[in-house]
Amino acid sequence: MKANPISPTIPLDQDGVHHGFLKLPYSRDDSAWGSVMIPITVIQNGAGKTALLTGANHGDEYEGPVALQELAATTRAEDVTGRLIIVPYFNYPAFRASARTSPIDRGNLNRAFPGRPDGTVTEKIADYFQRKLLPMADVAVDFHSGGKTLDFVPFAAAHILEDKGLQEACYAAMQAFNAPYSVQLLEIDSEGMYDTAVEDMGTVLVTTELGGGGMSTARSNAIAKKGLRNVLIHFGILQGEMQIDPSVTLDMPDGDCFVFSEHDGLFEIMVDLGDHVEKDDVVARVWSPDRTGQAPLEYRARRGGVLISRHFPGMIKSGDCAAVIGVVED
Numbered sequence: 001m002k003a004n005p006i007s008p009t010i011p012l013d014q015d016g017v018h019h020g021f022l023k024l025p026y027s028r029d030d031s032a033w034g035s036v037m038i039p040i041t042v043i044q045n046g047a048g049k050t051a052l053l054t055g056a057n058h059g060d061e062y063e064g065p066v067a068l069q070e071l072a073a074t075t076r077a078e079d080v081t082g083r084l085i086i087v088p089y090f091n092y093p094a095f096r097a098s099a100r101t102s103p104i105d106r107g108n109l110n111r112a113f114p115g116r117p118d119g120t121v122t123e124k125i126a127d128y129f130q131r132k133l134l135p136m137a138d139v140a141v142d143f144h145s146g147g148k149t150l151d152f153v154p155f156a157a158a159h160i161l162e163d164k165g166l167q168e169a170c171y172a173a174m175q176a177f178n179a180p181y182s183v184q185l186l187e188i189d190s191e192g193m194y195d196t197a198v199e200d201m202g203t204v205l206v207t208t209e210l211g212g213g214g215m216s217t218a219r220s221n222a223i224a225k226k227g228l229r230n231v232l233i234h235f236g237i238l239q240g241e242m243q244i245d246p247s248v249t250l251d252m253p254d255g256d257c258f259v260f261s262e263h264d265g266l267f268e269i270m271v272d273l274g275d276h277v278e279k280d281d282v283v284a285r286v287w288s289p290d291r292t293g294q295a296p297l298e299y300r301a302r303r304g305g306v307l308i309s310r311h312f313p314g315m316i317k318s319g320d321c322a323a324v325i326g327v328v329e330d
């Protein structure tokens with residue numbers, strides 16, 4: 001296979017704190033010999049585990065970038081045992097556009113794995129992580145939120161995996177992250193996901209959904225920072241005491257957790273995030289966008305549980321995810 005064109009401007013395997021870029025050549029109208037410059041910090045101190053830490057896999061999700069910028073700016077080499085590889089803006093072009101996908105190629109980085117060394121900009125980023133950075137990692141933390149179109153109760157997640165040993169390790173890392181909710185996540189579209197690439201390599205993954213709406217809050221950023229620190233202590237990379245608070249465990253057993261709209265219109269959510277719902281409760285209504293006097297269309301929960309995600313904007317389209325129900329475990 002071809003070599004990936006990305007080159008780091010800093011060493012990835014030397015002790016100390018190094019701030020630099022992953023430099024991805026990108027020739028274009030406004031810069032003939034230009035590059036996409038993806039910021040990266042590597043902090044290494046002797047032997048130990050390596051954590052690969054990423055935010056803005058989707059460019060409009062902000063808790064990860066905030067927590068990782070702070071970690072990169074404040075961590076000293078002597079604080080670390082092993083290595084931190086910190087990339088706050090994983091899909092950097094998308095992040096700079098405040099968008100989920102890249103403005104260069106419309107690439108959704110979390111559907112682009114394993115990527116291609118000779119593909120689009122997004123595919124080249126995926127390939128570099130797939131073949132260069134992921135093989136260096138013992139644990140990957142990839143921060144997500146709902147972006148501009150979804151909002152979530154704050155949770156860390158682990159996937160149901162065929163490799164039960166890896167599933168256990170991922171579950172323990174999720175518990176160390178200790179978000180207010182912990183979810184065994186059922187993916188609706190796992191092909192091409194970074195998560196799948198990490199897990200297929202046998203590497204522990206912690207992923208999150210910490211909020212949404214295309215912004216972060218003081219509370220959601222605090223959850224990201226605490227969880228990140230806890231996970232790094234769990235793996236022996238940082239020292240100190242983990243901060244452990246109560247966390248509600250949720251399960252997503254099947255597709256009945258999801259409620260999708262089949263209409264365009266004015267979106268009315270009927271329950272708020274974290275609220276309990278019974279099976280057949282109306283969780284959302286959609287009003288006609290262009291006439292009065294019509295009854296709203298009702299969308300009902302197909303199982304009981306807690307509202308863990310909702311469509312964020314005030315208008316909804318056919319095919320949009322309107323609501324997600326999680327099942328509370330005892």
Ligand SMILES: [Zn+2]
Nearest residue numbers: 058061144145
């Ligand atoms: Zn995301």
